[in-house]
Amino acid sequence: MNNTTLQQLEQLIDQLITRNNQLQTDITELKEQNSKLLDENELLQLEALENEEKQKDASTTLSSLLDKLQSAQQAS
Template structure:
């Protein structure tokens, strides 16, 4: 019985070690993906902030132009 058990244990240990290596590789890949996604997220957040700022500036310009137009209309 011991003669059969030892090779089975060795085989199971080898399988576990292989699975562990596979999982380590998957973790490394997921960490790289996470880092990439975090960078992309930061970039998108900056783009949104810049877009909001441009939108505010455009809105201010339009309000100013509208005010000037209303003043010119009232004057005439």
């Protein structure tokens, strides 16, 4: 190998190392972002379940009130 070929090889290796380091940084950032999104998703699912439960409770209360109103109207 001549000197030019060795210099080119060194440059390519340096570029590969730099690119590898950047990709590893990107992977770390993406893992952190993924973790945050998983936590947010879990929180949103819990909130959805709570809201569904509240909606069922409200629906039951409204049905009960409607039944009472209909009974009161029929008694009149």
